[in-house]
Amino acid sequence: MTSAASVVSARDLGLTFDTNDGPVHALAGVNLDIRKGDFVSFIGPSGCGKTTFLRVIADLEKHTTGSIEINGMTPENARLARAYGYVFQAAALYPWRTIEKNIALPLEIMGYGADDQKRRIAEMLDLVNLSGFGKKYPWQLSGGMQQRASIARALAFDADLLLMDEPFGALDEIVRDHLNEQLLKLWDKTNKTICFVTHSIPEAVYLSTRIVVMSPRPGRVTDVIESTLPRERPLEIRDTPEFLEIAHRVREGLKAGHSYEE
Numbered sequence: 001m002t003s004a005a006s007v008v009s010a011r012d013l014g015l016t017f018d019t020n021d022g023p024v025h026a027l028a029g030v031n032l033d034i035r036k037g038d039f040v041s042f043i044g045p046s047g048c049g050k051t052t053f054l055r056v057i058a059d060l061e062k063h064t065t066g067s068i069e070i071n072g073m074t075p076e077n078a079r080l081a082r083a084y085g086y087v088f089q090a091a092a093l094y095p096w097r098t099i100e101k102n103i104a105l106p107l108e109i110m111g112y113g114a115d116d117q118k119r120r121i122a123e124m125l126d127l128v129n130l131s132g133f134g135k136k137y138p139w140q141l142s143g144g145m146q147q148r149a150s151i152a153r154a155l156a157f158d159a160d161l162l163l164m165d166e167p168f169g170a171l172d173e174i175v176r177d178h179l180n181e182q183l184l185k186l187w188d189k190t191n192k193t194i195c196f197v198t199h200s201i202p203e204a205v206y207l208s209t210r211i212v213v214m215s216p217r218p219g220r221v222t223d224v225i226e227s228t229l230p231r232e233r234p235l236e237i238r239d240t241p242e243f244l245e246i247a248h249r250v251r252e253g254l255k256a257g258h259s260y261e262e
């Protein structure tokens with residue numbers, strides 16, 4: 001049963017790809033409820049189905065068994081209702097559009113009028129600390145700024161659900177720390193529900209209210225860890241025994257699912 005507060009509810013969800021080399025079980029028997037306001041990280045070795053799960057939520061991929069609901073709707077209806085924003089691994093901004101024109105894109109698709117677009121763009125640039133950069137082109141910004149711009153674009157039409165697939169994976173550690181901190185503040189301020197894919201244990205522990213540990217062949221959920229950390233988290237929290245204890249649990253969960261190569 002789907003509880004009223006469930007944003008994503010997966011029941012015995014499976015997805016098998018038919019390939020020339022035979023079936024690939026990208027997801028099998030996934031049961032998961034993501035509640036409104038959760039910050040959920042998905043962690044696990046390459047090929048355990050993290051991206052596939054996000055793509056099923058976003059209706060970019062069709063599940064083959066079980067069921068999934070997004071805000072009580074099918075993925076297709078949720079997509080049509082613009083239930084989510086999606087942030088891809090690379091910033092994926094259009095190079096021929098300025099930052100503000102990139103942020104405007106979903107608003108244009110949604111049929112926002114010129115004034116509403118302008119207002120939303122200014123709000124979003126402010127939210128990700130990029131006010132004053134709207135007229136720049138993506139290549140004029142650093143990698144971290146580009147990723148912030150793509151977060152602004154994903155948030156532009158105010159979807160309650162944000163899907164983020166390793167958004168900071170390609171950035172150096174200092175920039176990543178900074179963006180992690182900003183993302184947490186943004187989540188706190190907006191009360192969005194966030195699904196976040198990462199390969200990094202510290203990143204998952206720092207950001208999440210819940211950590212979903214996955215394992216491959218077939219891709220499945222092996223552990224769901226509830227964070228005991230407070231909502232407000234300075235970066236220094238990563239040195240506390242409580243943080244290290246959760247990180248340890250995640251590491252053990254990954255080991256139990258075996259073949260974690262990193």
Ligand SMILES: Nc1ncnc2c1ncn2[C@@H]1O[C@H](COP(=O)(O)OP(=O)(O)OP(=O)(O)O)[C@@H](O)[C@H]1O
Binds near residue numbers: 018019026047049050
């Ligand atoms: N379109 C596709 N056709 C065939 N197989 C696919 C397709 N997309 C993904 N797969 C396979 O499904 C499995 C899960 O892939 P997925 O990309 O979801 O894993 P992941 O956990 O996100 O990996 P990574 O951490 O490397 O991004 C892998 O074995 C992958 O090769």
